[in-house]
Amino acid sequence: MKTTTIYDVAKEAGVSIATVSNAINGKGKVSKKKRDEIFKVMERLQYQPSVIASALMGKKTYTLGLLIPDVSNPFFSEIARTVEDLAHSEGYSVIVCSTDNRNERVEKYLRLLEQKSVDGILIGTGMENGELLTQLAEKSVPIVMIARESADVSAHSVLTDDFKGGTLAAEHLLELGHRRMAIVSENFEVSSSIERVRGFRFALFEKGIGLEDGSIVSSDSSIKAGKKAAETLLQATERPTAIFCVNDILAIGALQAAKEAGIRVPEQLSIIGFDDTILSTVTNPALTTIAQPMDQMVKLAFGLLIKDADGDDAIRQRIVMSPELIVRESTGKPTLEA
Amino acid sequence: MKTTTIYDVAKEAGVSIATVSNAINGKGKVSKKKRDEIFKVMERLQYQPSVIASALMGKKTYTLGLLIPDVSNPFFSEIARTVEDLAHSEGYSVIVCSTDNRNERVEKYLRLLEQKSVDGILIGTGMENGELLTQLAEKSVPIVMIARESADVSAHSVLTDDFKGGTLAAEHLLELGHRRMAIVSENFEVSSSIERVRGFRFALFEKGIGLEDGSIVSSDSSIKAGKKAAETLLQATERPTAIFCVNDILAIGALQAAKEAGIRVPEQLSIIGFDDTILSTVTNPALTTIAQPMDQMVKLAFGLLIKDADGDDAIRQRIVMSPELIVRESTGKPTLEA
């Protein structure tokens, strides 16, 4: 069955295609009579206007790109869902792109999105190569960064104050009485992770507390890798009483390492994560973590993206949101020991 | 900066657009010399062919639609990731559509995808309305159903033997010695859930064991709802020694209900889930569950979709995969009691 086009509708309704187009888009003046007739025919023929064709005429494609490290990571899949709903309510659809934080993938996807003339791109993944992005921006593809930032990219961004998040984590642990702490960070030079670590260390520093050698380890962002990283930390002669993990995935790895080593959480070891994903509510003990106001962030980012797409060439914005400490069960007072 | 078109490249390289097109697509014969020149120019001008324009010529859009109930549900986000990777390796991008199993959303998305002339649609969500799908199929949009099935839809489908999955769960519990069991099922009339329950009951039936009244409860597919459902089950005068949940999300709810009621798992209560999502590895105790060979299923489905898109109008296929029992920590022998 051939797809029905605007021509079919026009012919059937006994008008010109221009009139059909006008009727559909509410442009120009179309007599009520003809319009009704046209809509009736469209209905009968099950006519669906081709987004492709109208996009070719320079109209919008009503398609957005979303770049994130990995959709199957709950933190990002939650973002994806929020973006999708927002987009959907405005008539857009979203192409999801998992980059694994790998630059080649980022570039390939960016190219793909450009070729498909998406109306905008939301970036929630690391970007070493700001150049490509700048090129895109020049071609007037609206871009906004979410929960990530890249110094050399000139695009709106809405992010969490990661430094403060790290500080929050540290203060919580400090307040509980911890003094010997450790950190599991991320391998990739992800700016947010780096800031989280910096914030954490700074808060300790302010209390005159330092981190011992070897008590910061980096790891891939997977449970298994996080577990391994935590294991090395737990094997130290003077085991830390608390571990700060720069995201929930890592924290879960740490939880598992502790369980396997027979170390009770939070009695013998406190663990704190970051992101407040669904995972943190599911573990046992449930994970204390730092929450980013993701829904709001996505909403803001989306707003910027669409506004931009509509031609508003507002000046570059950088919106920073405040993270929040969510205390659950994985942190507690350190037990007194040597 | 205006987007550079094939005309710009042609002019700059001193050839016709046809030659450029041929060079790009490796069609016809283009002398090496010109081709090199053309590629050089493309590079310099940063030319990106417009998928839009070539799609309008009846070529592929290299875009696929993926309909699932909810990307933020780990089971589906894992599917999404697999699909995305496969698609990506073939040059496709995928539009993710979360339907919440709601028919209106399904329809709206399907329309959207049609308008965007996607090359194919993967459906992993419930479908009451087979009609729309049939229409699409007639318009020769390839469709394949994954992990779901709809009787009145004529499309390929690759699914798990859910009945057998239910049986597997029952047999495991039976072997452990359980006799008083209960089920948490899903609200929506999702065919797979229904089959899982049927399989479970059938296995019990074969052993001459029945389910008591009120020991099957339905629930929305959320942790909270699963928890509530499990709570009612656990309040029965003769509490079940094992609960079969038709998916991991529900099982986690059950886990939490047990924890809150002070019932130890698996000592006092066995819980078994379905899907083998990342969640099941994260809980404590880790969840015994039934795994579907999702990677393979997605691979098969994707293959069918693409092959179909390439014009092969193969006869309708229905591939059924075998589920597998994954024993972890949430199931064990029932403790002897009243």
Added chain:
DNA sequence: TTGAAAGCGCTAACAG
């Protein structure tokens, strides 16, 4: 109010 016609960027014959 309506319609004819000119593209949007690209591909596919069909001539040279």
Added chain:
DNA sequence: CTGTTAGCGCTTTCAA
């Protein structure tokens, strides 16, 4: 080998 030309389905002047 290479260029010319006619669309793909739609929007948009510009006349009528």
